[in-house]
Amino acid sequence: MALARKRYAIALGAGAVALAVAGGPALADSPKMGGVLNFVVGSKIPTYDGHRESTFGMIHPIRPFYSLLIRVNPENPQSTTDYLCDLCEGALPSPTDDGKTYTFAIRKDVKFHDGTPLTAHDIKATYDKIVFPAEGIISSRRPQYSMVDSVEVTDDYTVVFNLKYPSGAFIPALASPFNFVFAKKDLEREDPEGKDPLYGMKWHQTNINGTGAFTFVQHQPGAFVEGARYDGYHHEGKPYLDGFKAISAPKTAVRLNAIRGGEAAIEFRGFAPKQRDDLVGALGDGITVQESDWNCQLLISINHKKPPFDDVRVRQALMHAVDRWSASESLSKIAIVKTVAGIVFPSHGLAIDNDTLKTYVGFWPDIDKARDEARRLLKEAGAENLTFDLHNRTVDMPYRILGTWLIGEWKKIGVNVTQAGVATSEWYAKHRAGSHDLGIDANCQSVINPVADVGKYTSRSSNPANYSHYEDAELDSMHDQLLRSGDPAEQATIMRAFEKRVLNDEARYGMTLWWNKINPHRSYVKGWKIAPSHYLNQHLDQVWIDEG
Amino acid sequence: MAVTTGAYVSEEVFERPPLQTRLWAIVRAQPLGIAGAFIVLVMVLSALFAPFIAPYDPELNDFGAMLVPPGASHLLGTDEFGRDIFSRLVWGARTAMLVGFSCALLGSTIGLLIGVASAYFGGKFDILLQRVIDIFIAFPSIILALTIVTVLGTGTQNVIIAITIPLIPNCARVVRSSALAIREIPYVDAARALGFGHARIVLRHMAPNVMAPYLIMMTTFLGQAILAEAGLSFLGLGVQEPIPAWGLMLQGGAQEYAESAPWVPIFPGVAISLAVFGFNLFGDALRDLLDPKLRQQ
Numbered sequence: 024m025a026l027a028r029k030r031y032a033i034a035l036g037a038g039a040v041a042l043a044v045a046g047g048p049a050l051a052d053s054p055k056m057g058g059v060l061n062f063v064v065g066s067k068i069p070t071y072d073g074h075r076e077s078t079f080g081m082i083h084p085i086r087p088f089y090s091l092l093i094r095v096n097p098e099n100p101q102s103t104t105d106y107l108c109d110l111c112e113g114a115l116p117s118p119t120d121d122g123k124t125y126t127f128a129i130r131k132d133v134k135f136h137d138g139t140p141l142t143a144h145d146i147k148a149t150y151d152k153i154v155f156p157a158e159g160i161i162s163s164r165r166p167q168y169s170m171v172d173s174v175e176v177t178d179d180y181t182v183v184f185n186l187k188y189p190s191g192a193f194i195p196a197l198a199s200p201f202n203f204v205f206a207k208k209d210l211e212r213e214d215p216e217g218k219d220p221l222y223g224m225k226w227h228q229t230n231i232n233g234t235g236a237f238t239f240v241q242h243q244p245g246a247f248v249e250g251a252r253y254d255g256y257h258h259e260g261k262p263y264l265d266g267f268k269a270i271s272a273p274k275t276a277v278r279l280n281a282i283r284g285g286e287a288a289i290e291f292r293g294f295a296p297k298q299r300d301d302l303v304g305a306l307g308d309g310i311t312v313q314e315s316d317w318n319c320q321l322l323i324s325i326n327h328k329k330p331p332f333d334d335v336r337v338r339q340a341l342m343h344a345v346d347r348w349s350a351s352e353s354l355s356k357i358a359i360v361k362t363v364a365g366i367v368f369p370s371h372g373l374a375i376d377n378d379t380l381k382t383y384v385g386f387w388p389d390i391d392k393a394r395d396e397a398r399r400l401l402k403e404a405g406a407e408n409l410t411f412d413l414h415n416r417t418v419d420m421p422y423r424i425l426g427t428w429l430i431g432e433w434k435k436i437g438v439n440v441t442q443a444g445v446a447t448s449e450w451y452a453k454h455r456a457g458s459h460d461l462g463i464d465a466n467c468q469s470v471i472n473p474v475a476d477v478g479k480y481t482s483r484s485s486n487p488a489n490y491s492h493y494e495d496a497e498l499d500s501m502h503d504q505l506l507r508s509g510d511p512a513e514q515a516t517i518m519r520a521f522e523k524r525v526l527n528d529e530a531r532y533g534m535t536l537w538w539n540k541i542n543p544h545r546s547y548v549k550g551w552k553i554a555p556s557h558y559l560n561q562h563l564d565q566v567w568i569d570e571g
Numbered sequence: 572m573a574v575t576t577g578a579y580v581s582e583e584v585f586e587r588p589p590l591q592t593r594l595w596a597i598v599r600a601q602p603l604g605i606a607g608a609f610i611v612l613v614m615v616l617s618a619l620f621a622p623f624i625a626p627y628d629p630e631l632n633d634f635g636a637m638l639v640p641p642g643a644s645h646l647l648g649t650d651e652f653g654r655d656i657f658s659r660l661v662w663g664a665r666t667a668m669l670v671g672f673s674c675a676l677l678g679s680t681i682g683l684l685i686g687v688a689s690a691y692f693g694g695k696f697d698i699l700l701q702r703v704i705d706i707f708i709a710f711p712s713i714i715l716a717l718t719i720v721t722v723l724g725t726g727t728q729n730v731i732i733a734i735t736i737p738l739i740p741n742c743a744r745v746v747r748s749s750a751l752a753i754r755e756i757p758y759v760d761a762a763r764a765l766g767f768g769h770a771r772i773v774l775r776h777m778a779p780n781v782m783a784p785y786l787i788m789m790t791t792f793l794g795q796a797i798l799a800e801a802g803l804s805f806l807g808l809g810v811q812e813p814i815p816a817w818g819l820m821l822q823g824g825a826q827e828y829a830e831s832a833p834w835v836p837i838f839p840g841v842a843i844s845l846a847v848f849g850f851n852l853f854g855d856a857l858r859d860l861l862d863p864k865l866r867q868q
Contacts, residue, residue: 276826297827353634357651357824417725417807419822427652427812431632442811444725 054550058568060267063278063287067271068248070228073203074153075161079557082200083291084248084269086561088136089203089233090257092127092146093194095470097565100554101315103371103471106198110141110234110257115194122189122509129180133257135206136238143182148207150174150184152224160224167196167475170506189509195472200558206232236262236564245271256564263550263567282545288568289544292557293317295359295420302543310543313553316362316369317540318476319467321425323533324490328457336404338530341461342385343397344436345429349390351536354428358421361539365522366480367473368555369537372511373518374473383527385534397436410439414453414462417444425535426463454490464490464532469558474505474514480525480532491532498524498531597860604856610849617664625658629815638832648834651824654813656834660842662815667797667846670727674734674796679789681735682742687777689743690750691769701747704740712737716799720808730809734799742788749781783861790854794847801843817843
C-alpha cells in the first residue's frame with residue numbers, strides 16, 4: 024500500500040510536472056504515427072445517435088467517427104471557455120446584431136466517410152434536428168437551445184444562428200460532444216418500405232456516416248467497436264493512430280485487469296482512488312495518472328411535497344449537519360469525489376469563492392456550531408426525532424458511499440435515516456413521481472456551461488429534472504435573466520443571488536462534493552488530456568502511441 | 572412366563588435415565604452437534620447482548636481511523652469508513668439471527684401447513700398443489716429470491732419475504748411425504764369419524780406428528796437463510812448500508828481492499844462460514860436424534 028502510494032505520487036507528480044511545464048505529455052514528444060489504441064468502456068451503446076443519447080457508453084466508441092461544428096480545445100480541455108472551430112473555419116465568430124446573430128464559415132475541404140462533401144446544409148439539417156426535432160424524435164439536449172430562433176444557410180458554406188436574445192450559454196451549448204454533424208442526405212433518407220416518414224431522422228440510430236478522424240469498421244454488440252484511420256480527415260496530419268478498438272467491459276474489475284494485463288491501454292471514464300493505487304502499485308512508471316475536477320455532482324434532493332421537508336428550517340438543519348470540508352479530505356481517499364463548491368463548477372469564473380461559501384448553510388467551517396444550529400432548527404420546527412428514508416441508487420461508486428456518509432452525518436444530530444437502495448430505473452421513477460423523502464440525485468454535464476447547468480434548480484413545473492419538487496418563481500425569474508445575460512459581470516451577480524437562494528435562504532437542494540476524475544492509463548498513450556467531463560475530448564484525433 | 576418376561580423387559584425399557592446421563596449420552600453421541608449448538612449459542616448471545624458487547628457504535632463513521640489494522644484500539648480493525656469491524660460483526664449477528672430465524676420459522680411453518688394439508692386432502696387438491704410446488708422448486712432458490720427482492724425492493728423486511736418464499740415448497744414437499752404415512756394411521760380416520768373439522772385434524776392431529784422433519788428442516792433453513800441474506804446483501808439487494816450485516820460487510824470496500832486491508836473481508840467471511848457451519852452441524856445432530864431409524868443406529 025505504502026509502495027503503491029509512493030509510486031502513484033511519482034507517477035502523478037511526473038504527470039503534473041509535464042502538464043504544467045510542457046503543456047502536456049503530447050507536446051513533450053513528437054507524435055508518432057501508427058498503432059491501434061485499445062480502450063475499455065464500462066457501459067453499453069443504446070443507439071449510435073448522439074443527439075438522442077446521453078451516455079458515455081455511446082460517446083466513447085462512437086464520437087471518433089464524427090465531427091462537431093465547434094469543440095472544446097483538445098490541447099486545453101481544462102479551460103471552461105476555450106473553444107475552437109472543428110467544421111467551421113478560422114476563429115470562433117463574434118456575435119453581431121447585439122449578440123443575437125452568429126455566422127459560421129464552414130470548411131470546404133471536408134467529406135463524409137461515404138465521399139459526400141460537407142456543406143452548410145448539413146450543419147443546418149443537423150441543428151434543426153437538435154433544436155427543432157420533429158415529433159417522435161428525441162433530442163436530449165433540446166432545452167439547452169431555448170435561445171435559438173432559427174438556423175439558416177446563406178450560401179453553401181455559411182450557416183447563421185439567429186438567437187431570440189443574447190446568451191452566454193449559446194457557444195458552450197454548441198460545443199456539446201453529442202452534437203454529431205450528420206449529412207443532410209442521410210437525414211432525408213426515405214424508408215425503403217415506405218412506412219416510416221421519420222426514417223431518415225432515425226437512420227443514425229443504427230448507421231454511421233460522419234466526418235470524424237476514424238471510419239467505422241465493425242461493431243460486435245456486447246464485445247467491441249472498431250474504427251480505422253480516415254485518410255481524408257480535415258485536420259491535417261491527423262489522426263495519428265491507425266485505428267482504435269473500444270472493448271465493452273461493464274465490470275470494473277475486468278476493465279482494471281484489462282489495463283493491468285495490457286489488453287487495453289486506457290479507460291476514459293475514470294477509476295476510484297484505490298484502483299488507481301492498485302494500478303500504479305502493479306505497473307509503476309508504466310502507468311500515468313491524470314486527475315481533474317469532474318463536471319458531476321451528487322445532490323441531495325429534498326422532497327418539498329412531503330412534510331416536514333416543506334419547512335425551510337428542517338431543510339436547513341439537515342444541510343447544517345453535514346461536514347463537507349473534512350469529508351473532502353477523507354472521502355476523496357475512498358470515492359471519486361473531492362472538491363467542496365456551490366452549484367457552479369469549481370474552477371469556472373462564475374463559481375463561488377470559498378469565503379462566501381463558508382457563510383452559507385451547510386458550509387460553515389465550525390461544524391460543532393453548525394450542528395448546534397441544526398438541532399436548534401429541528402427543535403424549533405418540532406422535528407427533533409426526525410426519521411426518514413434516503414432514496415438512493417444501488418451503485419457503489421459514489422452513490423452508496425455518499426449515502427452512507429450522509430446517514431452518519433445526520434445521525435450526529437439525532438436524525439435516523441434508512442438508506443433505500445433501488446435499481447436505476449426505480450431510482451428515476453421514484454424521483455420523478457416525488458414519492459421519496461430525501462434522495463441522492465445527480466447533475467452530470469459535458470461542456471462546462473453553468474448558466475445551462477443550473478437550470479436543474481428551477482421550478483418543477485418547467486423543469487422535469489427538479490427532484491426536490493418545488494415551485495420557486497423567483498429562481499425561475501433569475502434563471503431567465505441568467506440565460507439572457509451576455510455580460511459576465513452581470514451573470515456573476517445574478518448567479519450569486521440564485522445560488523444563495525438555492526443553497527442558503529431556501530435550502531432547496533443539498534450539495535455533496537464535486538466528483539474527482541481519475542484516469543490512470545498506460546504511459547505509452549500520449550496526446551490525450553483529461554477534461555472535466557468524461558464526455559469531452561473523445562474524438563481521439565490527437566492521441567498517439569509511444570511504444571518505443 | 573412369556574408374559575412375565577415381557578412385563579419385566581417393558582419396565583426396563585421405559586425407565587428414563589436421569590437428565591445428566593441423557594445429556595452426557597447426547598454429548599458423546601453427537602460431539603459435532605454440540606459444537607454446532609455452541610456456535611449457535613454464541614451467535615444468539617451476541618445478537619441479544621450486542622449493545623453490551625460491542626465497544627463502538629457499529630454505524631459511526633470515523634474517518635480518522637480508516638482501515639486501521641486489528642489491534643488494541645480496534646480488535647478486528649476498521650473498514651473504509653473507520654467503523655469498528657468487531658462491533659459491526661456483533662451487531663451483524665442480530666441482523667443474521669433476525670433474518671435467519673424469521674425466514675426459517677416462517678418458511679418451515681408455512682411449508683408444514685401446506686404439506687400436511689396437501690397430504691390430508693389428497694386428490695386433485697394435492698396434485699394441483701404439488702405442481703405449484705414443482706414450479707417453485709424448479710427455480711434455484713437464490714434466483715427466486717433475487718427476482719422477489721427486485722420486485723419488492725431492498726430492506727430487511729423484503730429480504731425476509733424473498734428468502735422465505737423459496738423455503739416454503741422445500742419444507743412442504745418433505746412434510747407431505749411424512750404426512751402421507753400419518754394420514755393412513757387409524758387415529759386420523761377415528762378423528763374424522765368423530766366429526767372433527769378438517770382444520771382440527773390437520774392442526775391438532777397430523778401436524779404434531781410431523782414435528783421431526785419440521786424441526787430438521789427449520790434448522791437447515793436457518794443456515795440457508797443466513798447464507799442467502801449474506802448473498803443478497805453482497806449483491807447489493809439485501810440489507811442496506813449502514814446497517815451492520817455480514818454479507819454487506821463483504822460487499823463494496825471489502826472487495827476493493829481485499830489485498831491491502833484483508834481484515835475487512837476476512838472476519839465477516841469467517842462469521843458467515845461459522846454460522847452456517849454451526850447451524851448445519853446442529854441440524855444434522857437434531858436429525859440424528861429425532862429420526863428413529865438413525866437413533867437406533
